[in-house]
Amino acid sequence: MDFSDPQMQTYVMVGAVVLGVIILMLWSVLRASSRSADQVAMMAQRVDQLATGQAQLDGNMATLAQSQGQIGTLVEQRLGEVQINMHENLAKVQRGTGENLAKMQQQMADNLGAQQLKLQENLANMQLRTNQSLADLQEKLNQSLMGNAKQTATSLTQLQERLATIDKAQENITKLSGDVLSLQDILSNKQTRGAFGEIQLNDIVGKALPTDSYALQVTLSNGKRADCLIHLPNPPGPIVIDSKFPLEAYEAMLASTSEAELKAGIQMFKTSVRKHIKDISEKYVIEGETADGALMFLPSEAIYAELHAKFPDLVREGFEARVWIVSPTTCMATLNTMRAILKDARMREQAGEIxxxxxxxxxxxxxxxxxxxxxxxHLRQAGEDVAGILTASSRASKRAHKLDNFDFEEMAPEADNVVPLAKQPGE
Known part of the structure; x- marks a missing residue:
């Protein structure tokens, strides 16, 4: 094998790595097996402990069974005692209930007897009160019937009296109607109307002013006769009141039935009033003799109100002519003002005497x-004299008091020194 070959080197490295991994796995398995042995030992110990606990539990269960038997015996004994006590208490309760029932029955019987007696007494009293109430009611009914009869008789008498009063009132109304017709006749006649106005003016002036402060039906220097002349001091001087008024034109104006008649009546009324104002201004305003104005008296408040409401131009013309229009009410107020002026003038006249x-x-x-x-x-001197007299009297009183308290018996031994009085001849 050529270890210088890179591929070979790679295989060798891979094999080494695989071998290392296998070794690690074997080591891990060995370590885990050692841990499992430890756990098995621990589990064995736990099993032994559980066996010991089971034995103890069996012993405890036996003890518990024995205790349950004892408890059952005690419970049976207690139940028996409780039953006995319950029977005894029930017997006592039954005996007490019987006694209470007997007492309650006796009390109920007694109460029923007492209530029955009271009920009988109440029924008797109620019967008496009922009889008394019926008697009183009967008496009241009799009195009421008698009173109603008397009241009816009284009402009939009063009704007759009222009927008589109504008859008298009817007669008075009839008489008043005649008087109204007579008054209408008076007002329809110019002369009688003037006399009526003069009488009304005289009555008002007589109530408002003293008798020496006015004169009736006075003839002035121009020969004209004034209905009333008030003697006022200068200024303004004596002032005239005229009581005549053109009533025909006013009645014609009121009696108009058409627009043309109304216009004609208004025109005639204005003309009559203007003429009357002018006549008063010319007749009764005299320089140096009367005041610079005069009063026109209207005997009717209705005419006065109508004149001021619908004909203010006539009122202004009267002011310009210095003729003041007055009604009964305003005339009384004007006369009261004149009375104050007269009183003030008389006070000024009598100021010197005052x-x-x-x-x-x-x-x-x-x-x-x-x-x-x-x-x-004099009173002061008399007071001093009286004081001196009182002082002297006080001194005399003190001396008399001393003499009154003087004890003559204490001076009895000195009686020998007293010179006897000479005897009078013949004693």
């Missing part, structure tokens, strides 16, 4: 003060 009276009053107060000072002096 000052003089105040001066005299001040002098009287000074005199009273002087006399009060003198009286104070």
């Amino acid at each position: 000052r003089k009276a105040l001066k005299n009053l001040h002098r009287d107060v000074e005199i009273v003060g002087e006399r009060a000072g003198k009286l104070e002096t």
Whole structure:
């Protein structure tokens, strides 16, 4: 063999490697077999230990069987004792239950008897109360029937009285209707309407002003007669109130049934009012004699409201002519203002008298003060005299008290030194 051949060298190396691998495998097998022997020895030891444990377990099982026999015997004994105790307790319970049942039956019998007695008493009382209630109800029914009869009679009497009152009211309504017709007749006549307005104005003025502050039906310097003249101081001076008003035009305006009649009535009403304002301004506003304005009295609040609501131009024209339109309500307010003006004027007129009276009053107060000072002096002197009298009286009282407490018996031994009184002739 030629070991220098590379192929041969390769075979040799491969063979060496294979041999090495086989040797390693043999070594591994030998080592594993040695380990298996050790494990077999250990398993043998474990088997011996298991055999020993089995023997001990058999002994324990025998001991356990013996203990179970003893326990069974004890359990049987205990069960017997428990059964005996249960029989005894059951007998006791039966005896106690019988006694309790007997007691309960006796108590129930007693309670039933008592309840029966109470029930009988309650029934008797209820019967009495029922009879009493029925009697009271019967009495109340009788009284109610009597009261209803009386009330019915009273109601009939009141009804008759009310019917009589209604009859009287009907008569009053009929009379009032006649009065309304009479009032309508009065207002339809110009002269009677003027008299009615004058009477209403006189009544309002008489209630608002004192009698010496106004005059009725006064003739002015121009020969015109004023319905009422209020004597106001200057300024503004005496002011005239006229109570006449053109009512015909107002009634014609209200009675219009067509648009043409309404326009004609409005035009006539405006013309009448303007003429009346002009007449008042010319007749009753006199420079140097009366105030620079006058009042036009409307005897109806409705006409006054209608005039201010629908004809404000007439009211403005009256202001421009210095003629103020008043109704009964506004006239009363105006007169109250005039009364305040009159009162203020009279107070100014009497201011001198008031000052003089105040001066005299001040002098009287000074005199009273002087006399009060003198009286104070006299009273002070009298007080001093009274104090002196009281002091002297106190001293006299003290001395009298000393004399009252003086003991004459203590001075009895000195009685010999007392000079006897001379005897009077004839003693």
